[in-house]
Amino acid sequence: MNFLQFMIAxxxxxxxxxxxxxxxxxVATLLAxxxxxxxxxxxxxxxxxxxxxxxxxxxxxxxxxxxxxxFLLPAPWIGDRGSRLAILALALYALLPLIRNTYAGIRSVDxxxxxxxxxxxxxxxxxLFQVELPLASGVIVAGVRIATVLSIGVATIxxxxxxxxxxxxxxxxxxxxxxxxxxxxxxxxxxLALSADFILGMLERRLGSLHRKS
Amino acid sequence: MxxxxxxxxxxxxxxxxxxxxxxxxxxxxxxxxxxxxxxVLLGRSGSGKTTTLKLINRLLLPTAGQVRVNGxxxxxxxxxxxxxxxxxxxxxxxLFPHFTVERNIALVPRIENWPQARVEARVRxxxxxxxxxxxxxxxxxxxxSGGQRQRVGVARALAADPPILILDExxxxxxxxxxxxxxxxxxxxxxxxxxxxxFVTHDLREALLLADRIALMEEGRxxxxxxxxxxxxxxxxxxxxxxxxxxxxxxxxxxxRGSA
Numbered sequence: 026m027n028f029l030q031f032m033i034a035x036x037x038x039x040x041x042x043x044x045x046x047x048x049x050x051x052v053a054t055l056l057a058x059x060x061x062x063x064x065x066x067x068x069x070x071x072x073x074x075x076x077x078x079x080x081x082x083x084x085x086x087x088x089x090x091x092x093x094x095x096f097l098l099p100a101p102w103i104g105d106r107g108s109r110l111a112i113l114a115l116a117l118y119a120l121l122p123l124i125r126n127t128y129a130g131i132r133s134v135d136x137x138x139x140x141x142x143x144x145x146x147x148x149x150x151x152x153l154f155q156v157e158l159p160l161a162s163g164v165i166v167a168g169v170r171i172a173t174v175l176s177i178g179v180a181t182i183x184x185x186x187x188x189x190x191x192x193x194x195x196x197x198x199x200x201x202x203x204x205x206x207x208x209x210x211x212x213x214x215x216x217l218a219l220s221a222d223f224i225l226g227m228l229e230r231r232l233g234s235l236h237r238k239s
Numbered sequence: 240m241x242x243x244x245x246x247x248x249x250x251x252x253x254x255x256x257x258x259x260x261x262x263x264x265x266x267x268x269x270x271x272x273x274x275x276x277x278x279v280l281l282g283r284s285g286s287g288k289t290t291t292l293k294l295i296n297r298l299l300l301p302t303a304g305q306v307r308v309n310g311x312x313x314x315x316x317x318x319x320x321x322x323x324x325x326x327x328x329x330x331x332x333x334l335f336p337h338f339t340v341e342r343n344i345a346l347v348p349r350i351e352n353w354p355q356a357r358v359e360a361r362v363r364x365x366x367x368x369x370x371x372x373x374x375x376x377x378x379x380x381x382x383x384s385g386g387q388r389q390r391v392g393v394a395r396a397l398a399a400d401p402p403i404l405i406l407d408e409x410x411x412x413x414x415x416x417x418x419x420x421x422x423x424x425x426x427x428x429x430x431x432x433x434x435x436x437x438f439v440t441h442d443l444r445e446a447l448l449l450a451d452r453i454a455l456m457e458e459g460r461x462x463x464x465x466x467x468x469x470x471x472x473x474x475x476x477x478x479x480x481x482x483x484x485x486x487x488x489x490x491x492x493x494x495x496r497g498s499a
Binding site for chain 2: 148
């Protein structure tokens with residue numbers, strides 16, 4: 026049985042696992058964005074926090090993914106279900122690019138423009154939402170893009186703790202020493218990552234050209 | 240707002256100093272600007288001109304002495320209210336690159352919640368005031384020439400009709416011809432508007448053309464504060480140095496004569 030035949034024969038399962046994979050990576054990235062972007066904004070306002078926050082996110086990123094899943098297993102509620110645990114671990118991984126890019130994006134806004142805004146009487150919030158975030162949006166979306174692709178990749182390992190996703194095929198194929206089965210997981214996962222990269226890349230370029238400095 | 244008679248000055252520096260990390264950026268400044276008056280702060284980079292401006296709109300607070308705007312200490316002002324009553328123009332306009340010309344100009348009226356129709360009318364009026372074509376309203380700053388951007392910068396500063404205008408080397412980045420045009424137009428504009436204007440420059444000719452009074456600064460100190468007609472006659476060595484530095488330029492005497 027070749028790869029295509031395997032895919033067609035198991036199309037329902039391929040579809041289910043792909044959707045599961047998208048859910049894992051999607052929810053994790055969303056969660057990471059909800060925490061990471063505000064954190065990135067916060068450390069532009071409270072510079073003393075920038076070192077510990079970025080350092081912490083950096084350390085999380087250096088933990089091998091399988092080990093991170095393992096560390097979180099004993100956690101109450103989280104450890105009860107594989108998918109919860111996987112989403113938390115993936116979100117922790119995705120934090121660094123989101124925090125870092127939000128921080129770098131806001132810091133890269135031309136200080137003369139920010140000061141002009143402040144001198145015109147914009148409040149801190151108006152400055153943030155009307156000037157800094159729009160001008161940083163290209164860099165922030167680049168962070169979302171990195172985080173998404175990263176999550177889709179690392180989510181294949183989530184199958185090791187029973188969280189499902191396309192990693193199921195990969196681990197099953199490894200156990201069966203069957204390359205077709207491994208590919209049935211690996212190829213859709215790669216395609217997912219590539220499409221996410223492409224779509225977010227387009228958005229990033231659009232925002233970049235819209236908000237480029239004069 | 241009513242201005243008490245004892246504070247007829249729109250802007251008043253009362254022995255104001257500003258120190259940063261032990262270094263005096265501005266030392267014991269005494270200077271006042273009345274409504275309708277244009278005071279040019281002249282000096283080289285690092286002489287304390289920009290620091291002086293930032294003390295007016297409370298981007299900085301004096302570390303000693305006081306700065307009063309319309310009779311009230313800047314420290315007692317709500318900084319947002321204070322800044323919205325002061326028009327601010329910087330080099331190259333300091334425009335928001337992601338806003339169209341229209342949104343840039345309408346910035347303060349919008350955050351002050353003017354009705355839409357009034358905002359639109361005001362933008363049209365200001366484009367005409369600064370000599371810009373109405374159809375530029377939908378362009379982005381990067382699609383404009385340097386001179387056009389500077390005009391938009393002036394229009395934005397005037398949008399909510401603030402009584403005070405502060406300008407930080409606004410025409411510094413322009414080519415000489417555009418710069419000279421802008422200077423003349425600005426002078427004509429100020430003769431109509433009669434705002435309290437503080438204009439920062441390191442260009443003596445610009446100062447002579449635009450100022451009612453010239454305040455010469457050096458190393459954070461005010462050296463002289465003279466009506467423009469008396470400035471060129473001053474015996475102060477620094478004033479002489481400025482006049483000599485610029486006298487080599489062939490057309491400087493004509494401009495000086497024209498402005499006196």
